[in-house]
Amino acid sequence: MHAPDGRVAILRGVNVSGNQKNAPYIDNKSFADYARIHDDWGFDAIRFVMTWAAIEPVQGQYDDVYLQQVADRMEWARQAGLVVILDMHEDIYGEGFGYDGAPAWACDASNYAAYVDMEPWYINTLDPPVEACVDAFYTTDTRAQFIAAWQHVAEKLAASPAVIGIDPLNEPSWGTYPVFNFERDRLVPLYADVASAVRSVAPSWIIFAEPSSSRNVGLESEITSLSFDNAMYAPHSYDSGAESGSGFDPTHRQNILDNGAVLAQEAKTMHAGLWIGEYGGVADEGGITDYMSAEYDAAGAAAAGTMYWADDGGLYGLVDADGNEKSELVAAVVRPYPAFVAGTPSSYTFDPTTQTFTLTYAPDRTMSAQPTVIAIPPRLYAGGYSVDCGGCTSHAETGALVIDTPPPGESATITIH
Secondary structure, rough: OOOOOOEEEOOEEEEEOOHOOOOOOOOOOOHHHHHHHHHHOOOOOOEEOOHHHHOEOOOOOOOOHHHHHHHHHHHHHHHHHHHHEEEEEEOOOOOOOOOOEEOHHHHOHHHHHOOOOOOHHHHHHHOHHHHHHHHHHHHHHHHHHHHHHHHHHHHHHOOOEEEEEEOOOOOOOOOOOHHHHHHHHHHHHHHHHHHHHOOOOOOOOOOEEOOHHHHHHHHHHOOOOOOOOOOOOOOOOOOOOHHHHHHHHHHHHEEEEEEHHHHHHHHOOOOOEEEEEEEEOOOOOHHHHHHHHHHHHHHHHHEEEEEEOOOOOOOOOOOOOOOOEEEEHHHOOOOEEEEEEOOEEEEEEEEEEOOOEEEEEEOHHHHOOOOOEEEEOOOOOOOOEEOOOOOOHHHEOEEEEEEEEOOOOOEEEEEEE
C-alpha cells in the first residue's frame, strides 16, 4: 500500500486478539501490551478483531460503550506507533451457532435449533442451517443492517488517526451460492457498499478485501477487479497439514512459497497490494520455525505485508496464558522488514542462521526526501550490525535503519549483517 507521502508501506504486525471474538469482546490488554508489539517485536500494525454482535447486540441498538472502549485502544495504538485495520470477524456465521460474528438476531432461530456442531470446526460452514443464514444475509435486509453497522463504526472511530482501514468480513462463506460465482456476484458488491458507507464518514480508509474462505482450501480467487479504489488484497495463508494438528512438514515449504506467488498474482490482477491478514502456527507442534520461515519467505518474495494470528495466550498466540513469550515461535516471527520504501520493492529476505537481511527495490529518486526505512526489532543485532548498499547513505535509529539516499542505478540492494 502507499503511505500518504507516496512511499510504499509494508505492514507487519499481529491480530489483537482472539480473545475479542466473544463476550465481553474486549481483551484485558493494557497500553504496555500495545507498546510491546511495536517496541519489543518491531511491528508497525495491528488487525483489530471486532464482531457485529459486539457492535449491535440488539437489532437497531449499537453498543457505544463498547465502541468507546475500542476508541480508547485506538489511542493506545497511536501512542505506541501502530496503525490499525479494523477486522469484522466471524466464524461459522455468528453467535447463534456457538461461534462468533453476527448477533443471534441476524438469522432465523429455527436454523440454530436445527444445527448440530461437527469437528473439525471449520466444516460447519457447509452445514445446511449455517448455509441458510449465509444465504439470507445476502438476500434480505440483514445485509443492509450489516452495512449500517459498519457505517456506525466509522462514525465513532473516524477521528482516530491510528485507524487506516477496514477488513469488511473475515473469511466470507458462500452458503449455497455457486462458489465460483460468489465473489463476483455477492462478495465484491458487498465490499463496495461497505466501502461507500464507511467512506461517507472516513473517506481515506483503505479497504482490505478478503477473498472467499474457499481460498483457504486452495480454490484460487475469482476476483478479477475491485469496483472501488484504495484497496488491498487480504487473503490468509495457512498450511493444511499444520491446521489439522499434525505440525508442519518441512516438505510443504514449497507449497507455501508457490501459494504466495499465486496470491501475489491475484493481487496484481486486482490492481491491489498484497497483505496477508492472517498466518500462524501452534508453537508446541513440530516444525514451527520452518513453518514461520516459509510464511515469511513467501511474503518477502512478493514484498507483502503480514499479520500474525495472534498476540494473545491462545494456542496460536505469541505469548502464553501468563503473557510470557513463546521463545521459539517469537524468534521465528520477529524479524526485520521494510516498513517504508521510497520506490518499488521487489523482495525482502532474512537468513536466521547468518542473521542477514536483504531488501531489493527500485528507488524513486523524486522521493529522496522521504527515506526508505527498514524496521529492525531491537532484540536483533545486539552486538551491532553492518550495512552493504553499494553507495547509499544511511543512519541507524532505535528499531530502524534509515536509507537517506539510495545507491546509484535502477535497482538497489540493501544488506544488513
